[in-house]
Amino acid sequence: MGNGAIALGALAAGVNLVAGYPGTPSSEILETISKYPHDGVHIEWSVNEKAAMEVAAAAAYSGARAMVTMKQVGLNVAADPLMSLAYVGVKGGMVIVSADDPGPISSQTEQDTRRFADFCRIPVFDPSSPEEAFSMIKDAFEYSEKYNTPVLFRPTTRVCHAYASVETPEYAGPKEYEGFVKDSKKWVIFPRLSFANHAMIEKRNVEMGKDLSGYCGNTVEGGNSKKAVITSGISYAYTKEYLKDYPDIKLIKLATAYPFPEELVLSALDGVDEVICIEELSPFIEEQVLKLAGKHHLQLKVSGKLDGKVQPSGELSADKAAVILSDFLGTQCANSGYNLSDAPALPIRPPVLCAGCPHRASFYAVKQAMKGRKAYFCGDIGCYTLGNAMPLDMVDTCLCMGAGITMAQGFHWTDSDGVCFGFVGDSTFFASGMTGVANAVYNNADMVLCVLDNSTTAMTGHQPHPGIGRNLMGQIVDKVDIAKVLEGIGVKKVVTVNPLNLDASVNAVRECADIHGVKAVIFKSPCIAISKPTAKCTISDKCVQCKKCIREIGCPALIISNGKVTIDSGLCTGCGLCSQICPVNAIGGGADE
Amino acid sequence: MNKNILICGVGGQGTVLASKIIAASAMDEGSAVHSAETIGMAQRGGSVTSHVRIGEAYSPLIPGGTADMILAFEPAEAVRNLSYLKKDGIVIVNSVPVKPVTESLMNTGYDGTEMVAYLKNKCSCVVIDAKKICEPFGSSRYFNIAILGVAAGTGRLGISKETILAEIEKRVPQKFIETNKAAFYAGYEEGKKYEA
Ligand code: SF4
Ligand code: SF4
Numbered sequence: 001m002g003n004g005a006i007a008l009g010a011l012a013a014g015v016n017l018v019a020g021y022p023g024t025p026s027s028e029i030l031e032t033i034s035k036y037p038h039d040g041v042h043i044e045w046s047v048n049e050k051a052a053m054e055v056a057a058a059a060a061y062s063g064a065r066a067m068v069t070m071k072q073v074g075l076n077v078a079a080d081p082l083m084s085l086a087y088v089g090v091k092g093g094m095v096i097v098s099a100d101d102p103g104p105i106s107s108q109t110e111q112d113t114r115r116f117a118d119f120c121r122i123p124v125f126d127p128s129s130p131e132e133a134f135s136m137i138k139d140a141f142e143y144s145e146k147y148n149t150p151v152l153f154r155p156t157t158r159v160c161h162a163y164a165s166v167e168t169p170e171y172a173g174p175k176e177y178e179g180f181v182k183d184s185k186k187w188v189i190f191p192r193l194s195f196a197n198h199a200m201i202e203k204r205n206v207e208m209g210k211d212l213s214g215y216c217g218n219t220v221e222g223g224n225s226k227k228a229v230i231t232s233g234i235s236y237a238y239t240k241e242y243l244k245d246y247p248d249i250k251l252i253k254l255a256t257a258y259p260f261p262e263e264l265v266l267s268a269l270d271g272v273d274e275v276i277c278i279e280e281l282s283p284f285i286e287e288q289v290l291k292l293a294g295k296h297h298l299q300l301k302v303s304g305k306l307d308g309k310v311q312p313s314g315e316l317s318a319d320k321a322a323v324i325l326s327d328f329l330g331t332q333c334a335n336s337g338y339n340l341s342d343a344p345a346l347p348i349r350p351p352v353l354c355a356g357c358p359h360r361a362s363f364y365a366v367k368q369a370m371k372g373r374k375a376y377f378c379g380d381i382g383c384y385t386l387g388n389a390m391p392l393d394m395v396d397t398c399l400c401m402g403a404g405i406t407m408a409q410g411f412h413w414t415d416s417d418g419v420c421f422g423f424v425g426d427s428t429f430f431a432s433g434m435t436g437v438a439n440a441v442y443n444n445a446d447m448v449l450c451v452l453d454n455s456t457t458a459m460t461g462h463q464p465h466p467g468i469g470r471n472l473m474g475q476i477v478d479k480v481d482i483a484k485v486l487e488g489i490g491v492k493k494v495v496t497v498n499p500l501n502l503d504a505s506v507n508a509v510r511e512c513a514d515i516h517g518v519k520a521v522i523f524k525s526p527c528i529a530i531s532k533p534t535a536k537c538t539i540s541d542k543c544v545q546c547k548k549c550i551r552e553i554g555c556p557a558l559i560i561s562n563g564k565v566t567i568d569s570g571l572c573t574g575c576g577l578c579s580q581i582c583p584v585n586a587i588g589g590g591a592d593e
Numbered sequence: 594m595n596k597n598i599l600i601c602g603v604g605g606q607g608t609v610l611a612s613k614i615i616a617a618s619a620m621d622e623g624s625a626v627h628s629a630e631t632i633g634m635a636q637r638g639g640s641v642t643s644h645v646r647i648g649e650a651y652s653p654l655i656p657g658g659t660a661d662m663i664l665a666f667e668p669a670e671a672v673r674n675l676s677y678l679k680k681d682g683i684v685i686v687n688s689v690p691v692k693p694v695t696e697s698l699m700n701t702g703y704d705g706t707e708m709v710a711y712l713k714n715k716c717s718c719v720v721i722d723a724k725k726i727c728e729p730f731g732s733s734r735y736f737n738i739a740i741l742g743v744a745a746g747t748g749r750l751g752i753s754k755e756t757i758l759a760e761i762e763k764r765v766p767q768k769f770i771e772t773n774k775a776a777f778y779a780g781y782e783e784g785k786k787y788e789a
Contacts, residue, residue, distance in 0.1 A: 105631075129653075162653035163616060163628040240651040318652035337658025337676045338715060344707045346669050349603065349693045351637040386637060391698060554694045556638055570733055571605075 002130035002159040006069075006097060007032035008168045009137030014175030016064035016092070017042045019052035021431065022460035023071030024106040025160035026099035030069055031461070034472050040174045043472050045463050048401075048431040049074035053081045053096070060094035060150070061187060063177035065141055069097045072111050077401065077432070079116070084189050085150050086120040087197045092177055093141035094150040101157045102280040102315040108381070108400060110313055112281035113154040117258040121201050123208060124152040124258050125217070128236040130164040136217060136255065147208055149201075156280065158234045158315075205259045213264035217255025220268045223248035227329060228269065230285055231278040232257055238321035239278050246331065260288045269300060276328045277304035280316050303328065353386045355557035356533065356573025358499045358525035359452050363387040363394040364553055364577065365505035365523075366421060366450060369513065374418040376411040380404035380433075382425040383459045383527075384452050391554045395423070402432030409436075409445040419513045420447045427457035427465040429482060434489070440518045441490040448512045449491070449520040451482055452499075454527040462530055483522055492517040499523040502580040528573045535574025535590050537567055543586035549578040594624060594751050595648030597655040598744075601674045602666025603691040604631075604641050607737035611664065612643030614741060614764060618756045619647045629653035638693070640670055647751070662749060664740050666723075667691050668708035675716070684718040685743050685784075687736060719743060719787050726779055730772050738765075738773045739780035746784020754781060 007029045010018065020030045022045065033043055042059075046052035049070040056066035070078065075098040082096065098116070101107040117124035125140045127133035133155055144151040185193070212218060222228075222243070228250035231239045236253045243249055252268050254261065269275060269292075277286035286304035293300045303309040310316075310324055319335060326333035353360045363384075366377070379385055379395030380403060388395035397407055408422035424433045429451055440447055457463040464470045466480040486494045493515055495508045505523065512519035545565055550558045557571035558578060567578075567587075574590035598615060602608040609630055616628045627650045630643040644655045660678050665671030665686040678684060690705030712718045721743055723736040738761060745754045758774060765773045 158629060158653055161629055161631075163626070164653075165620060165626065234653075237651040237653065241656060244651070317654055318656040322656070335656075335658045336680055338678060338680070340672070340676055342711075343672050343675070344711055346673050347693050347696055347703045349638065349640050350695070351604070351639040352694050354605070354637060383637065390695065550698065554698065556694050559692050 001028055001032075002127075002133050002155055002162050003028035004032040005130040005134040005164075005166050006137055006153070006155065008036065008166070009134040010067050010095070011036060011038060011041070011171060012169055013093075013138040013141045014065055014172065015041060015067050015141075016174045016177060017056060017059040017066045018069065019044045019046045019055045019066075020069030021046055021049045021052055021074055022427075022457050022463045023074050023099075024460055025101055025157040026069050026071045026074075026097060027460045027463065028160070029097060030472065031463075037171045045465065045472050047466060049078035050081060053078040053085070056094060057081060057085050057090070058180075060090035060092045062180040063092040065093045065175050065177070067095045067097065070099070071107065072098050072100045072113050073108055073400070074098065075113060075116055082116075082150070083120055086122045087194045087201070088187065088189055089148040089197070090144065090150055091148065093144035095137065095140045095144060095153050096150055097153045097155070099155050099157070099160050100281060103157065105157055105315070110281055112284060113152055114257045114284045115282060117152045118284075121205060122149050122152060123147075123212070123256060124154050126154050126233045126255055126257060127159055128233050128253065128255070130159060130162055131166055132217065132255070133159060134166045134168075139215070139217065147204055149204075154233075156234050209259035209262050212256045212259060213261040215256060215261065217253075218261050218264055219253045220250065220264070221253070222250040224271055225250045226271070226273045228252060228272040228275045229278060229325065229328075230254065230265070230275055230289060232285060233280070235278045235280055235316055235321065238316055238318045239325065241318040242322045242325045246329065249329065254285060257284050257288065260292075262292060265289065265292060266296060269298065272300065274301040274303065276309060276324070277302065278310060278316070278321060278324060279304070350389055351386055352389050352554065352556055353383065354528060355555050355568075355571040356528045356575040357383070358454055358523065358528070358575070359384045359387060360392065360553055360555060361499035361502065361525070361575065361577045362450065362452050362505065362523035363392045365499060365502060366509050367392065367394055368502070369506045369509035370419060373513075376408060376415075376418050376420045378404040378407040378411065378420070378422045380422075380424050380428050382428055382457075384423060384425055387423070389554065391551055401428055402436055405433050405436035405449060406439060408447045408449075409440050409443065412446050416446070421450055422447055423450045423452060426451065426453040426455065426467050426482065427463070430466045430480065434485060437486060437489050437491065437518065445518060446516060447518055448509070449486070449518065451520060451522045453482060453522055453524045456527045456530055458527045458529060462527070486520050490518075491520050493519040494522065495520070496522040496524055499525050500575050500577060502577065528575070533573045533575070536569050536572045537574050537576060537579055537587050537589040538569075539565060539567055540586050540588060542584050544584055546583065548583060549581055549587070552581055553577060596646075596662070596751050597660045598645045598647070598662045598664065598750070599655055599660045599674055599677050600643040600645070600664045600666075601670040602641060603670065604638050606666045606691070607734065608641055608643055608666055610764065611737040611741055612645055614757060614760045615750070615752070616645050618752045618760045619645070621756050621760065622752060624648055627653050640673060642674060662744060664744055666736065666740065668705035668712070669703070671712055672708050675712070678716060682716070683747065683749055684712055684716055685740060685747070686712060686718055686720055687723040687740070688720050689723045689733070719747065719784070721780070721783060726783065727776065729779070730776055735773060735776035739776040742777040742780020743784035746781040746788065748788045
């Protein structure tokens with residue numbers, strides 16, 4: 001996998017420390033490192049991206065090679081240290097992997113990490129395949145050390161999750177490093193330092209752009225055609241899939257969109273009348289080419305997103321690239337596949353909470369407790385965002401990591417009649433929930449915090465977090481107890497319940513809703529994808545086919561088969577939620593029997 | 594050998610293991626392989642696909658109209674991805690539907706038969722009843738291995754059955770190896786009937 005290639009590339013480069021926070025499509029990078037020999041390398045899931053960035057920064061100040069991994073929205077969380085770090089610089093190589101997600105396939109935004117590079121004035125590397133990602137990580141470390149700057153590394157989902165074979169050398173261990181040398185003029189950021197370094201950085205970037213013009217990842221292929229194509233990252237693979245049949249077309253591939261390798265592009269565009277920029281997310285390269293054309297008075301027509309030739313948003317594909325390129329070049333675009341205009345209507349399949357997921361029970365309990373009352377349900381990022389689906393319909397808002405808790409407070413200030421709920425998962429609670437709770441207590445808000453504690457970071461592939469008692473180094477560590485944290489912050493009432501016990505859960509929510517101040521219900525039950533319960537429930541012939549179970553909770557294991565309500569034994573985990581809802585007690589089995 | 598194989602289904606059906614086995618087997622036989630799969634939110638009961646490209650390829654995703662074979666774990670998913678199929682490609686499809694929760698709620702009557710009928714009429718396809726083929730093994734869980742057997746049996750996968758069996762042995766837990774092998778053979782016999 002591309003993420004595996006990044007991990008192995010970093011190990012081959014002698015990385016000393018890797019820190020990250022899980023997020024699709026980046027999570028497998030750290031996981032791969034943990035599975036391969038990495039003696040002497042410190043690896044950690046940090047509580048959030050900001051923490052990861054700062055841990056790594058200190059390592060890089062000490063001359064060690066450090067890598068940070070996250071998804072693109074994680075870079076927003078880590079933006080504060082990154083901006084300053086760009087000014088201060090590093091000694092050992094520091095590579096920040098921020099995985100972009102065109103589509104978006106599993107993200108809140110379609111932001112472009114290359115913009116961050118420009119914004120922070122630091123270089124960005126953009127691999128086009130897993131193979132290239134493997135070797136490019138080492139280059140990124142080398143450029144980082146050569147110019148004493150943190151470096152961004154930006155793969156996209158289709159590179160992260162693509163598989164290819166790479167040859168890896170035997171692990172030679174981490175790099176030797178000098179250690180931290182105190183020098184407050186260098187490592188303590190003050191306006192004076194920022195002023196001086198800003199000037200130095202702008203000058204350096206011009207030099208670096210020249211240097212990168214000779215970088216092996218920036219290439220020019222094809223002949224001396226009047227029409228040329230510029231592309232980068234996975235879009236190169238899509239473009240190449242089409243241009244392999246047109247080897248005379250000039251194809252410029254840029255692995256470093258910033259600093260822009262101006263000299264290389266300028267000479268490659270010599271004799272070219274028209275160029276199209278094929279890229280995902282923002283028209284970053286296109287804007288650079290337009291600037292270049294303006295600066296050098298080139299007679300050049302520049303196409304891409306800005307003139308509507310390339311779609312402004314969403315993912316590209318080999319097929320889309322073929323359409324764009326055939327239109328640009330006036331060539332054939334033969335998709336010889338089936339025409340499916342006569343296909344029957346397809347069922348839609350929105351993602352749903354798994355059968356037996358304890359989150360379903362938690363949401364249902366809150367829903368029952370608030371029946372007939374005005375309430376706001378502020379959701380958050382994680383599997384439990386799926387609580388929005390019918391029939392639960394329990395997520396009124398979802399903004400970003402940790403926002404559920406704070407938004408619940410905002411709703412309270414705008415409507416004191418409603419009961420305001422903030423939902424947060426255990427991993428998200430540690431990542432960015434705790435400060436929100438302190439905010440509520442301090443500002444005397446009225447809210448019910450629902451911590452959906454399933455003892456894992458489920459959505460991204462079950463990474464451990466501070467509440468679990470195990471870390472990525474394989475050590476057994478003290479658990480950070482969520483209930484104690486809440487009590488410590490000053491939450492008035494903290495109740496822990498098992499969500500699979502419906503009555504107890506409903507009562508806990510009702511009780512908390514009626515007290516003034518900040519209250520919390522911790523719904524504690526393990527993620528079924530980890531605990532893998534083997535119990536099953538079945539429906540007896542007492543069933544009157546009222547379908548209440550299906551209508552109320554939407555468990556995927558409850559299906560209608562041959563006209564009858566049935567439990568799919570392949571999916572059911574015997575959680576027993578449906579059996580507590582059935583009005584005629586037709587459902588039996590499960591863990592209790 | 595250049596081959597494009599698309600595996601599709603619903604999150605949780607075991608498509609990923611099937612695609613990993615195909616990719617690894619092709620590599621064992623000395624081919625270059627590129628592949629890609631759905632990871633993340635869609636794994637929770639959404640539509641999922643894995644693309645395996647054997648031989649020369651740039652895009653990790655199969656371009657439309659170029660798949661030699663589609664292994665569909667669910668009938669509607671086969672139709673959803675049919676635009677990837679080459680005109681002379683083949684679809685191996687499980688006739689047992691996975692009904693989305695929305696379907697149970699709204700009762701639209703989706704049961705897969707319409708999809709299977711459409712496929713049969715449209716392209717060359719092998720229809721497998723996962724329940725039936727997995728019956729001797731006690732769980733439809735083995736379908737992902739059985740369908741590999743069918744694919745190998747048709748002789749159109751371009752990978753020998755011995756290589757695939759060796760990969761299965763490497764990738765499934767010890768105590769399930771025998772059952773998985775039996776599932777593979779059950780599929781293989783079925784696939785033989787459609788040998789080109
Ligand atoms: S017991 Fe009921 S609610 Fe729980 S997994 Fe089984 S069918 Fe679904
Ligand atoms: S709620 Fe009970 S009686 Fe009603 S359909 Fe479900 S199992 Fe049958």
